[in-house]
Amino acid sequence: MKELNHSEKIKYTKMIKPYGHKYCSMCHMSKQLQYFTKAGRGCKSCVSEYHKQYRKANKEKYQKYHKEYHKKWYTNNKEKKQEQNRQWMEANKEKFQDYLKEDYHQRPEVKEKKRLARALRRSKSEVPLTPREKRWIESIYKRASIMTRLFGEPYEVDHIFPIATGGKRIPINLQVLPRRENRRKKDNI
Numbered sequence: 201m202k203e204l205n206h207s208e209k210i211k212y213t214k215m216i217k218p219y220g221h222k223y224c225s226m227c228h229m230s231k232q233l234q235y236f237t238k239a240g241r242g243c244k245s246c247v248s249e250y251h252k253q254y255r256k257a258n259k260e261k262y263q264k265y266h267k268e269y270h271k272k273w274y275t276n277n278k279e280k281k282q283e284q285n286r287q288w289m290e291a292n293k294e295k296f297q298d299y300l301k302e303d304y305h306q307r308p309e310v311k312e313k314k315r316l317a318r319a320l321r322r323s324k325s326e327v328p329l330t331p332r333e334k335r336w337i338e339s340i341y342k343r344a345s346i347m348t349r350l351f352g353e354p355y356e357v358d359h360i361f362p363i364a365t366g367g368k369r370i371p372i373n374l375q376v377l378p379r380r381e382n383r384r385k386k387d388n389i
C-alpha cells in the first residue's frame with residue numbers, strides 16, 4: 201500500500217472508472233468488481249492484508265479471546281464434549297489403540313527401556329551352554345523364521361516355562377509358536 205497525499209487522493213477519486221470497476225481506497229487502484237466483497241470499500245487483497253496485520257499487531261488479545269472463548273464453551277458444554285469424546289473413542293477403538301500402541305513403541309526412550317529390560321531378563325535366564333546346545337537354539341530360531349515365510353503368519357520362539365517365572369534359555373525349554381498363540385499365553389500369565 202503506497203501512501204498518497206491529499207491532492208493525489210482527489211485526483212485518483214476523480215479518475216474515470218471503467219464500466220464494472222470499483223475504486224479501492226486502500227491501494228488506490230481501480231479494479232474489477234470481482235476483486236471486491238459486497239461490503240467495504242477495499243479490494244479483497246487489501247482487506248485480507250489489513251486483517252492479517254491487525255491480527256499480528258493484536259496477537260495476545262486474539263489468543264486471550266480464543267482461549268477464554270473455548271474455556272467458556274467447554275465449561276458450558278462439558279457433558280456434551282465428554283459424550284462426544286466417548287463416542288469417538290468407541291467408534292475408533294481399534295484405530296485409536298493401534299495408534300497408541302504404534303506411537304508408544306516408536307518412542308526412543310521406550311525402546312531403550314524395553315531393550316534394557318529384555319537384556320536383564322535374558323541375563324537372568326541365561327545358563328552356560330555347550331556349542332551343541334547353542335547350535336540347537338540357533339536352529340529353533342531358524343525354524344521360526346522359515347515357518348513365518350512358509351505360512352505367511354508370524355511365528356515366534358516361546359519359552360515353555362516363561363522367563364518371568366524362572367524359566368531358562370535352554371533348548372528343551374524352547375518351542376515355536378504362532379505369534380497370536382504366544383500373545384495369548386503371555387496375557388494369561
Ligand SMILES: [Zn+2]
Nearest residue numbers: 224227243246
Ligand atoms: Zn486494494
